[in-house]
Amino acid sequence: MKIRGKSLMEPRRFSGKTVEEATDNALETLDANLEDVEIVVVNPGRSGILGFGGEPAEIDVVLLDAGASGRSFDSSSEPDDDDDAPDSDDDYEHYEPESLESDDGYEGELEDEPGRSVVSAPMADVKDEDSEPEEGQPQPPSTTRRGGGQRHRPESAGRSERPERRERPSEPDPEVIEFASEVIDYFLASMSVVADTYIREETDDGVPVFDIEGEDSGLLIGRRGETLQSLQYLVNLIVTHQLGRSAYVQIDVEGYKQRRRETLAGVAQRTAERVVDTGESAELEPMSAYERRWVHMALANNSEVTTESSGEGSDRFVVIYPGGGGNGGGNSGGARRSRGRRGRGGGRGRG
Numbered sequence: 001m002k003i004r005g006k007s008l009m010e011p012r013r014f015s016g017k018t019v020e021e022a023t024d025n026a027l028e029t030l031d032a033n034l035e036d037v038e039i040v041v042v043n044p045g046r047s048g049i050l051g052f053g054g055e056p057a058e059i060d061v062v063l064l065d066a067g068a069s070g071r072s073f074d075s076s077s078e079p080d081d082d083d084d085a086p087d088s089d090d091d092y093e094h095y096e097p098e099s100l101e102s103d104d105g106y107e108g109e110l111e112d113e114p115g116r117s118v119v120s121a122p123m124a125d126v127k128d129e130d131s132e133p134e135e136g137q138p139q140p141p142s143t144t145r146r147g148g149g150q151r152h153r154p155e156s157a158g159r160s161e162r163p164e165r166r167e168r169p170s171e172p173d174p175e176v177i178e179f180a181s182e183v184i185d186y187f188l189a190s191m192s193v194v195a196d197t198y199i200r201e202e203t204d205d206g207v208p209v210f211d212i213e214g215e216d217s218g219l220l221i222g223r224r225g226e227t228l229q230s231l232q233y234l235v236n237l238i239v240t241h242q243l244g245r246s247a248y249v250q251i252d253v254e255g256y257k258q259r260r261r262e263t264l265a266g267v268a269q270r271t272a273e274r275v276v277d278t279g280e281s282a283e284l285e286p287m288s289a290y291e292r293r294w295v296h297m298a299l300a301n302n303s304e305v306t307t308e309s310s311g312e313g314s315d316r317f318v319v320i321y322p323g324g325g326g327n328g329g330g331n332s333g334g335a336r337r338s339r340g341r342r343g344r345g346g347g348r349g350r351g
Contacts, residue, residue, distance in 0.1 A: 011040070011060035019044055019057045026061040038062040172199075172208045176239060176247045183235050184210060184251065193219060209250045217253045224288045225260065228253055261294050268298040268320075272305045275320045284318045286311065292318050 014029070016022035019041055027034065038061070045057030177199065184197055195214025212220060221228050232251040239247040252258060267284075275282050284295065292309050295318045299305055306321045 011062050013042070013058060013060055015056040015058045017045065017056060019059060022057045022059045023061075026059065030061065030063060032063060036064055038064060172206055173247070175243065176249065177208050179242060180208065180210065180235055180239050180247070180249045183238050184212070184231075187231060187234070188212070191219070193217065195220075207248060207250055209252060211252045211255065213254050220253050221256055224291070225256065226288060228256070229288065229290060260291070264291060264294050265298040268295050271320055272299055272302055275322050276304045279322050281319055281321045283310075284320070286315045286317045289316075292316065 012026070012030075014022045014026040016025050023034075023039060026032075026037065026039070030037065040060045042058040042060055043055065045055050181197060181199075188195055188197075193214070193216040195212050195217045198211045198213065200209040200211055219227075220231060222230075228251065232249070235251065236248055239249070250257075271282055271284070287295075296307050296309075299307055299320070304322065306323055308319050308321070309316050310319050311317050
């Protein structure tokens with residue numbers, strides 16, 4: 001918007017989350033009314049997602065002479081009640097009021113963009129009702145269990161129906177890769193982690209795998225890989241919301257997940273052999289959800305053992321039972337013999 005009049009000063013740049021907020025900041029700083037200024041929108045700005053990808057709105061503001069507004073302004077005098085204002089007009093180029101400074105990277109809930117809907121990330125490939133959810137996946141899969149007896153888990157009150165499973169693309173989506181790479185770089189910079197990100201040439205079922213390498217990359221793994229999983233979850237959530245469609249990537253740190261999965265598979269096989277030889281069940285040490293899923297998958301085709309997850313919260317662990325069912329398990333922490341053979345009912349399910 002522009003209002004004609006004789007300018008008394010050089011344009012001053014103001015910013016805000018929106019053009020309206022930037023205008024309010026300008027009027028408050030200049031102690032002026034809307035009819036006293038000329039405003040040129042430099043950048044209308046755009047909202048980000050979880051504090052990422054947003055741009056502030058920017059405007060150039062010029063004070064007009066008294067004849068245009070009916071008020072008198074002296075460009076040589078400093079604005080009243082503004083101790084933080086710069087000493088001269090030249091300082092305004094790099095000046096922003098304190099009211100614009102904010103450490104809030106994200107306020108409130110996610111805002112849906114017009115014409116877009118939030119879609120959960122793709123579902124896991126294992127067709128088991130009790131199987132572990134795909135690591136870093138925003139929403140667990142809705143699947144059916146293989147073989148074995150009936151096991152039931154309590155239904156949560158008010159639980160909504162899960163969306164239909166969507167097939168993953170056979171080839172990586174370039175748009176997903178590009179945006180996910182930007183989000184990962186943003187998080188690394190925010191965490192002051194100096195590292196490089198690569199995309200592995202070999203991907204599973206068209207799922208892009210980002211491998212992070214660097215001196216500080218170990219900080220991204222965390223206890224039981226929980227920090228790494230949280231990062232992957234957030235990246236998938238942001239990419240899915242931003243693109244308005246299902247999107248899924250995997251994130252690894254210098255091959256940590258790959259090595260961990262191979263270790264768990266080896267322990268699972270050895271533990272299963274011991275269970276078959278002794279006829280007694282064995283419990284594994286507590287592990288994360290995606291590690292338990294790896295255990296179930298490692299022994300999925302073993303007809304001599306069955307696996308279940310037991311326990312609560314972060315203390316959940318896998319139990320390996322002798323007997324058919326085609327499921328099994330293990331953990332890098334080593335297996336420990338159970339005090340007594342546990343029944344297979346009781347509402348336990350893999351998780």
